Amino acid sequence: MQLIRAKDYDEMCAKAAEHVIRTIKEKKAPVLGLATGKTPTGVYRKLVMDHWQNRTSYRHVTTFNLDEYVGLGSDDPTSFHYYMRENFFDHVDIPEQQIHIPNGIASNLEQECLQYECQIEEKGGIDLQILGIGVNGHIGFNEPGTPFYSQTHIVKLSESTREANQSFFNSLEQVPKYAITMGLSTIMKSREIVLLVSGKRKAPILQQLLSSEVVCEDLPATILKRHPHVTIITDQDAYSS
Ligand SMILES: O=P(O)(O)OC[C@H]1O[C@](O)(CO)[C@@H](O)[C@@H]1O
Numbered sequence: 468m469q470l471i472r473a474k475d476y477d478e479m480c481a482k483a484a485e486h487v488i489r490t491i492k493e494k495k496a497p498v499l500g501l502a503t504g505k506t507p508t509g510v511y512r513k514l515v516m517d518h519w520q521n522r523t524s525y526r527h528v529t530t531f532n533l534d535e536y537v538g539l540g541s542d543d544p545t546s547f548h549y550y551m552r553e554n555f556f557d558h559v560d561i562p563e564q565q566i567h568i569p570n571g572i573a574s575n576l577e578q579e580c581l582q583y584e585c586q587i588e589e590k591g592g593i594d595l596q597i598l599g600i601g602v603n604g605h606i607g608f609n610e611p612g613t614p615f616y617s618q619t620h621i622v623k624l625s626e627s628t629r630e631a632n633q634s635f636f637n638s639l640e641q642v643p644k645y646a647i648t649m650g651l652s653t654i655m656k657s658r659e660i661v662l663l664v665s666g667k668r669k670a671p672i673l674q675q676l677l678s679s680e681v682v683c684e685d686l687p688a689t690i691l692k693r694h695p696h697v698t699i700i701t702d703q704d705a706y707s708s
Pocket residue numbers: 502503504505506507533534598599600601602606607608632
């Protein structure tokens with residue numbers, strides 16, 4: 468794992484955006500894995516700015532998001548669908564049919580998971596996966612204890628995750644209890660992974676991840692130690708607190 472220590476959030480986002488731009492410029496039909504949450508919003512801002520200033524095009528890009536809440540449709544302002552449109556997709560030239568986000572209101576959620584996994588494979592897998600990390604070490608919504616062999620599946624969110632994501636909702640009661648997430652094995656099949664870690668809140672889990680000599684399901688992000696091409700980009704707050 469390569470570690471890049473950016474001086475602040477802005478520099479962390481700029482470095483992550485460089486990875487994305489390089490990937491979409493190098494590949495003929497790039498497939499991006501995208502994350503939501505507070506951490507990557509600045510990356511999307513950089514990408515949108517670059518799209519308008521440098522005419523970087525997304526016409527040839529396919530995307531797969533990591534996760535979505537069960538029970539929230541794409542028009543719900545608290546869904547990850549909505550977040551992605553608002554922060555990124557509405558501001559670049561990516562064709563709608565090349566955007567993939569799990570459908571949290573599918574009538575058959577199990578089938579939705581299987582189908583999502585197949586769609587990723589049909590597109591030849593993910594070239595670059597952007598990840599954030601939960602305060603409990605989750606990646607995607609793969610909570611501690613999730614099997615390393617997991618594929619896209621339905622997960623019961625831990626209370627700490629619901630509390631961490633509460634700021635997107637009016638109250639804790641409104642935070643869904645379940646989500647669809649790419650599994651750990653789905654994430655590990657990506658050819659390159661960039662993990663973003665920002666802010667003092669994430670300092671303890673980053674420290675734990677970096678110092679952990681064991682790779683174990685209790686700390687899902689440790690699986691990344693087995694991946695040949697992972698870059699962790701942190702800001703100073705996450706690294707030095
Ligand atoms: O960036 P945040 O808001 O701290 O969230 C951490 C991670 O948890 C999630 O919300 C769950 O997938 C991710 O989207 C995010 O990368």
